[in-house]
Amino acid sequence: MEPAETQVRFGILGCAEIAKKLSRAITLAPNAALYAVASRSLEKAKAFASANGFPPSAKVYGSYEALLDDPDVDAVYVPLPTSLHRQWVVKAAGKKKHVLLEKPVALNAAELDEILGACESNGVQFMDATMWMHHPRTAVMKELLNDSERFGQPKMIHSTFSFAGGPDFLTNNIRTDPNLDSLGALGDIGWYCIRAILWATAYDLPQTAVASRHPVLNDYGVILSCGGSLYWPDGKVATFYCSFLTSLTMDLTILGTKSSLRIHDFAIPLDENEKTASFYVTSQFGNPLVREEAVACELPQEAGMVREFARLVAGIKGNGNKPEEEWGVLSRKTQVVLDAVKASIDRDFEAVEIVM
Amino acid sequence: MEPAETQVRFGILGCAEIAKKLSRAITLAPNAALYAVASRSLEKAKAFASANGFPPSAKVYGSYEALLDDPDVDAVYVPLPTSLHRQWVVKAAGKKKHVLLEKPVALNAAELDEILGACESNGVQFMDATMWMHHPRTAVMKELLNDSERFGQPKMIHSTFSFAGGPDFLTNNIRTDPNLDSLGALGDIGWYCIRAILWATAYDLPQTAVASRHPVLNDYGVILSCGGSLYWPDGKVATFYCSFLTSLTMDLTILGTKSSLRIHDFAIPLDENEKTASFYVTSQFGNPLVREEAVACELPQEAGMVREFARLVAGIKGNGNKPEEEWGVLSRKTQVVLDAVKASIDRDFEAVEIVM
Structure with missing residues (x-):
């Protein structure tokens, strides 16, 4: 056909x-x-x-x-x-x-x-x-974050992505091969954490990155486990942790002045066959204090991503639209933060200024 | 009577x-x-x-x-x-x-x-x-942490305690008065985060503390919001955040090599009238992946604390027992970590060695 x-x-x-x-x-x-x-x-x-x-x-x-x-x-x-x-x-x-x-x-x-x-x-x-950027849950969470009455301003963000890779993964997977994916866990899953942190702050680029001490590298210097802290001059703080050596987690917690948002499978819904995916909101004066919000998902998130990408492409092909440059900007912001964390690791955990 | x-x-x-x-x-x-x-x-x-x-x-x-x-x-x-x-x-x-x-x-x-x-x-x-040390939930979580088959070894711990203090609290409360509680949020609620991190590692003292940049102080230099990272030579990492300026959170997440433990009201059960309190376990190969464990609580945690303290006192009075010194050791470990975080803030976020 x-x-x-x-x-x-x-x-x-x-x-x-x-x-x-x-x-x-x-x-x-x-x-x-x-x-x-x-x-x-x-x-x-x-x-x-x-x-x-x-x-x-x-x-x-x-x-x-x-x-x-x-x-x-x-x-x-x-x-x-x-x-x-x-x-x-x-x-x-x-x-x-x-x-x-x-x-x-x-x-x-x-x-x-x-x-x-x-x-x-x-x-x-x-x-x-x-992919998770295109899950309908992400848009619903963004509505909450944008609502200064309900959420206030973000103050602290924490994100982790980890899984236990197992011996075969750690020695034979391309993601731990210095010639193929030399950024290791930082590139593969730390990418998601850093993107999530930027997303939570409406892509306000942090000023400084400080890598966590004692990252774990393999014999070729590829990162198997690392983390870091990101700082904004207005006092916002973010921390993240990514590892091929720890059990499965995909946590994102965003603490706001009026409520906080918590999600334990931000990158990939734990049950991909479910037609809904949840996040949790805690409000100091809410009743109940912790509320689950389930969001319906008609297509898997990766299909939503393809649909959005194809929509942009079709607009360029059919209507002569300009490419949407925002996606490149988001990639670049993510990359410069990732580069700063890597530089901090390479420079003995010095604070590294993040420049766009 | x-x-x-x-x-x-x-x-x-x-x-x-x-x-x-x-x-x-x-x-x-x-x-x-x-x-x-x-x-x-x-x-x-x-x-x-x-x-x-x-x-x-x-x-x-x-x-x-x-x-x-x-x-x-x-x-x-x-x-x-x-x-x-x-x-x-x-x-x-x-x-x-x-x-x-x-x-x-x-x-x-x-x-x-x-x-x-x-x-x-x-x-x-x-x-x-x-008080939370004496909640029955704490003992059940500790059993999980001690079970190397189920939990493995802790790798990353994150803890937050925050609440939005409000203008009156921030100006008139003793916890923000430099002459009464000069440690502010770090002493009042950061104490819980640091204790929780130590508890999660079986009181393995971290080697280094690095405070988060841009802590918020009031006009008298009392900490209203701060955080930090703690590092162990074996690669364990912990991060914490405590604030009087952010909505209510009491998160503790412990990532182990085989499963992870998550709790969103570790210091005070959100519903103190409930007869049970929960925590959540995620296992990479578990089914379901996230499992809620509810623990029954016959007495409020502070009454459990008084009961344990009174039990020790009665043993000294009635049986000539020696005082249990472990409680002083735990306080001191918590205090030296807290002191190191404070020193790191005072020294422009330098890494500070933690010594007992």
Whole structure:
């Protein structure tokens, strides 16, 4: 079956594990279609396509270049290891492909600037694949945060993302390989914590980052566990912790002057089959003091992300809209904070100024 | 009605707000009796006694000295402002009174050492009034933490205690008066956070404290809001936040290698009338992933505290037991961490080594 005219045709660069979830999301999003997949091995690409619901008409390529040369690919989803992002996103943008890029988006802000520059100069949409941003729960929580009567101002934010990786993960996974994802846990899951903190402060960039002492690195210097504190001149404070060595947590707590918000699965709803996801509000004078708010979710959050990305792409293709630059700005803010935490680790936990 | 022979006779030094709660606790504890109250104003002491369930036979004194001179007072509860603790506890111990002391126990570890020294040399029991330590929920959580099969080892601990004090509190309360409680929020509620962190690590003293930048002080230099990070050489990390300027939170989250424990009212159960109090356990491979554990509570936690303190006192009086020194050790560990955080604030957020 050919994609409908109004559907954005996706090509997937690489057959990473996470690409399975995104393939399903592209299938579920009404304005997107699985159109092509590429791997350095044609066999692997074929197997991926048949296992992940690609239509019989889908294109299967044995090289990333070949997929990028296909003029019918509107957009690429890039789940490649971080060290390959710059090279392939710059090429994809040069071929006028819109780019949905897995996080961490780059090894550092300088690399990200090349990526964003290529997207901008080619007029293509950029978005990082921070899926939870697109869950309806996130929008409902944002309404609360924006309501100064109910929430007040945020004062303290704490976020964790951890899971126990296990021996095989810690030695063989690309996320702990210094040549592929040298940022390790900080890039892979610390990204979510830092984004959540920025999101909670309406993207008010902190002034200073101080990394936590005694981070755990593997033999190659890749971060397995770390954390840090972020400070704003107005007194706001945030702390985060990310680890491949601790049991599963995805906590986000935002303390406001009038109430506080607490969520224990902010990045991925713990039960992905549930049609609702919850957060908790504590109010000093509320009754009850702790209130659960359940938010309905019609599509998985990753499908919501694909739908929003495809909507922007369709607007550019069909209506001549400009790309939405906000997504690049959010990626860059996240990256500069991440870079500052990394710099603080490298400089013996010195306070590092965060500059955009 | 005279106290039964087996009941420890309590005298209360001062009519602080918190003393109302403790009077009720002494009434509820089966092995304790309200015996005397003292205030610098006899009228105030009389009013307090009649409003707080003291028996008609209770003694009412117009000075703290007079109460301490009463040979029938076995133990004193001391809710005086922190700056008065050293003076009055040393006097009370000299009169062989056992001492239940409100937190923060002292302005610094040197003062606490005088307090503990006086208690030790007079053979009296010392205990600080950290009430949540005596809630049955605390014991059930400790069982989980001690179970290396279920919980593993703690890796990251985060604790907050905050409430929105309001203008009157912030200007007129003793807890924000530099002459009475110069440690402000750090002493009053940060004490709980620090104790909770130590409790979670089986009182493994951290090596280093780094205070959060931009604490909020009032015009007299009293802390209204602050926080910090604590580091252990084995990689454990803890963060805390305490504030009189943020809405009500009492969070404690302990991330272990096999599961994590989360509680949102660790210091005082949000609904004190409930007969149960809950905590939450997340296990990576658990089903459900988040499990609520409700613990029954027959007595309010402060009555459980009085009962335990009175049990120790009765053992000393009746059986010639030695005072339980562990309670002094816990107070001192809490105080030295608190002192290190304060020193880090005073030294521009330098890392401060914690020494016992």
